[in-house]
Amino acid sequence: MSEVRDRLRQALATTSERLGAAGVPSPSVDARALIALAAGTERPLVLLDHLPTDFESRLEMLAARREAREPLQLIEGHAAFRRLRITVRPGVFIPRPETELVVDLLRQHHRGPLARVADLCTGSGALAAALLDEIPGTTVLAVEIDEAAADLARLNTAPWADRVEVRQADLADHDALAGVPVLDAIVSNPPYVPADAVPQDLEVLRHDPPRALYGGGEDGLDLPRAVIEHARRKLRTGGLLIMEHADVQGPATRELAQHIGGFEDVATCPDLTGRDRFLLARRSDDEGGQDPISHGSERLTR
Structure with missing residues (x-):
């Protein structure tokens, strides 16, 4: 001993x-x-x-x-996410703890049923798996452009195979969600890093795939814009969009939702450290959209 x-x-x-x-x-x-x-x-x-x-x-x-500086999660082969142990692989974005808050925000702010939810830019499928694990009866559409990531998402959501579809599709395509029925909620942690913002952490720089980091365009918001556009087309009236973004992108993502239209209660929500990290927007019944923040606040707190 x-x-x-x-x-x-x-x-x-x-x-x-x-x-x-x-x-x-x-x-x-x-x-x-x-x-x-x-x-x-x-x-x-x-x-x-x-x-x-x-x-x-x-x-x-x-x-x-x-x-x-290989990430510990890759060495161990898994990452903790909510109540789950998510399998991770080289070349696929490693799920982050801050994204776990999306499940709590969805439970707190949704109205009506949560029968059909989409996780756009699902990556490893961590968020989709957490939704399936914690919200009984919910069916989830997990969408991912990268083949390796989509395969991993299928593995991580396999315990709920009868309630999930993993679709390999490019959200930049207007028809990426073709055939998908109306949704009660859309969640997303899309790539959002601007083209000139090189990550400082060596673990991120060397091991997270660029496709999962850079959102496109000078401001990094091409993919987030596509997520919001799909949300306008696919959410039912009252349906909720929750999208993660960089802590400096709150005003820009709210402006995108307001410009695209069809949303009300457009707001920014902080993570547990107080940094603005999530866009919340509710689908309105006005095709022209409504004035954002109908309750007078641009920042929601838990």
Whole structure:
């Protein structure tokens, strides 16, 4: 037992120092995750009374990958999202914790039934899977342009195969949602990074596919604009659009929704850190659209 403790203490100290020197934001937390992976366990490290004979060599391989700033989720092969463990793969956008809030916003702000929901730019399918998991009876259309991502979305939503359709389509195409019946809600975390805004995080720069980052156009809002246009065409009256965006894009996305028309209660909602991150817009029954923010507020809080 003391030998195991000594090996774990040494592994934690050296790996944490190594990751810290490489600029990893949370070296101690990541070191513990890599140690557990090398030990082949999901139990708390303090409860371990045995380590594989090749523990150190396995840890060395894993630490080298994280030291090179490969995301921890790719090394582990999964990412936590709401109540789920989502499979992740190289070349597909890794789901982010802030996107989890979309489910809460949908529950809080929707009116009427939630029988049919679309997740546009679904990526790994994390958000679609969370909706299927947490809203019984809901059917979800998950739309994704990238073939590898669409395949992964099918895997991650497989437990609810009878309630989900994963469609590979380009939202820039006006007919991408052809044949889809009227929807109660549309959620989306589309690419929205402007063309000249190069990500600073090495994990993002080296491992997230550009197609999942850059939204098109100088302002990065070509794809978000397409999402809003599809929402106007496909949402029922009173149906809700929730779209994630960069924290500086609140005014621009509200303006897009107002310009496209057909929406009321157009507002921006913050994430849990207080940053403006989500456009909320409700489909009006006026084809010309209504004045936004009928209740007089441009920013919703939870």
